[in-house]
Amino acid sequence: MKQFCLSIGLLLLACTPAFAQPFLMGYFPQWGLYQDPPYTVHSLVASGAAGLLSQIDYAQGSVTGGRCGIADANADLNFSFPAQQSVNGVADQPSQPLRGDFHQLQELKQRYPDLKILISLEGRAESFEQAALPQNREAFVASCIATFLRGHFASGIHAPGLFDGIDLDWEFPRKEDSGNFIALLAEFRRQLNALDPTLLLTIAAGPSPGMYQDVDMGAASTYLDEIGLMNYDYNGPWRHETGFIAPLYTPDNDPEPHHDVDSTVHAYLSAGVPAHKLLLGLPFYGYGWQSVPPADHGLFQPGKAIHADRPWSYLRQLEDTSALYRDPRSQAPWLYDGHTFWTFEDPVSVAFKARYATDHRLLGMMIWELSNDSQNADLLKSLTGKVHAPPEKTGSQ
Numbered sequence: 001m002k003q004f005c006l007s008i009g010l011l012l013l014a015c016t017p018a019f020a021q022p023f024l025m026g027y028f029p030q031w032g033l034y035q036d037p038p039y040t041v042h043s044l045v046a047s048g049a050a051g052l053l054s055q056i057d058y059a060q061g062s063v064t065g066g067r068c069g070i071a072d073a074n075a076d077l078n079f080s081f082p083a084q085q086s087v088n089g090v091a092d093q094p095s096q097p098l099r100g101d102f103h104q105l106q107e108l109k110q111r112y113p114d115l116k117i118l119i120s121l122e123g124r125a126e127s128f129e130q131a132a133l134p135q136n137r138e139a140f141v142a143s144c145i146a147t148f149l150r151g152h153f154a155s156g157i158h159a160p161g162l163f164d165g166i167d168l169d170w171e172f173p174r175k176e177d178s179g180n181f182i183a184l185l186a187e188f189r190r191q192l193n194a195l196d197p198t199l200l201l202t203i204a205a206g207p208s209p210g211m212y213q214d215v216d217m218g219a220a221s222t223y224l225d226e227i228g229l230m231n232y233d234y235n236g237p238w239r240h241e242t243g244f245i246a247p248l249y250t251p252d253n254d255p256e257p258h259h260d261v262d263s264t265v266h267a268y269l270s271a272g273v274p275a276h277k278l279l280l281g282l283p284f285y286g287y288g289w290q291s292v293p294p295a296d297h298g299l300f301q302p303g304k305a306i307h308a309d310r311p312w313s314y315l316r317q318l319e320d321t322s323a324l325y326r327d328p329r330s331q332a333p334w335l336y337d338g339h340t341f342w343t344f345e346d347p348v349s350v351a352f353k354a355r356y357a358t359d360h361r362l363l364g365m366m367i368w369e370l371s372n373d374s375q376n377a378d379l380l381k382s383l384t385g386k387v388h389a390p391p392e393k394t395g396s397q
Helices: 030-034 041-047 073-078 100-111 125-131 134-149 175-195 217-221 261-270 312-320 347-359
Strands: 002-004 016-018 024-029 055-064 067-070 116-122 152-154 165-169 200-205 226-229 278-283 285-290 304-311 323-326 333-336 341-343 364-368
Touching: 024 030, 030 055, 030 073, 041 100, 055 100, 055 125, 055 134, 055 165, 067 073, 067 134, 073 100, 073 152, 100 116, 116 200, 125 134, 125 175, 134 152, 134 165, 134 175, 165 175, 175 200, 175 217, 226 261, 261 278, 261 347, 278 347, 285 312, 304 312, 312 333, 347 364
Parallel strands: 024 055, 024 364, 055 116, 116 165, 165 200, 200 226, 226 278, 278 364
Antiparallel strands: 055 067, 285 304, 285 341, 323 333, 333 341
16 A cells, blocks of 8 residues: 655645555356345446446356356346346336346446456356366357357347356366366367457366366466455354354464465465466355354354355344454454354455455455445445444454
């Protein structure tokens, strides 16, 4: 953060912090349409999020049977948004060929022409394994490009130019898939370049390069524009002990050392991935445990896991009834009311990570996912210095 001072004669104006706009990518949830209240493309505009984002990855496109396809035709293509939920304030008409989220994304791009929008391809690991086989690879990639980049969404619906690239979410290639994984990336890059060399190819990557057995991640990165690190779920309801969902650094008393965001980043750097292609992942959700004893304010204590994540928009409200604590090294927060423990991100911790990303010359940050933020996108805004973090109810641990 730089300081700019202006002096005119004897008048010295106070220095004020100036924040550079970071590269921010956020996943937009297709299922937001079915939430209560619905989370729509218009929500990005109403909250102020759209003007802060560099890129949106729309989750999700389908990978099945060796082909790409529309995962939810109602949400993507057919739903008629009323005027109050439309980006341009005009209600969709049943007679128009393209409606749904895809039409709203078209309107969003007109309003924010510098915003990049990618389709995130998600499917079962077996579906990617089959699609990446030598005999299937070329046709699979061609189907993805035809559907999402050439815009052949459905019969009678042709709308090219909506998506600026493709994001692959293959979780995760097995050891025997390592060669096919690299070859699949190469085939995507070849066909994308043939259509338009400016089209982007990205992946969502696990919190350890070890998840990609025998994959040369440095070689993989040569075909990719971005690698979004899923820097979350370091702890969660699969464990019977509380812990942090996404600590930047391992706390001194953590029973599992080197299980943190910083270790993940350095592992990918050591594997040969350039820093300027890495996105640091941020969870806009959290996990909880019940029946947690009070030692160390519930941190690293046994507990009964709550088997569902909660959005930050919900967790922030619990600060009215719980004490907020913070690890001094990683700035990771947690809530504890004497019984229930919650781990999550907050404006302080994500701003700390934003500074880390800048200091380590990473490309930027990746958010999973945007609907978990408040109606005013307060957590997203804290990454840009647009809002100040609220005061904490208690001191650090």
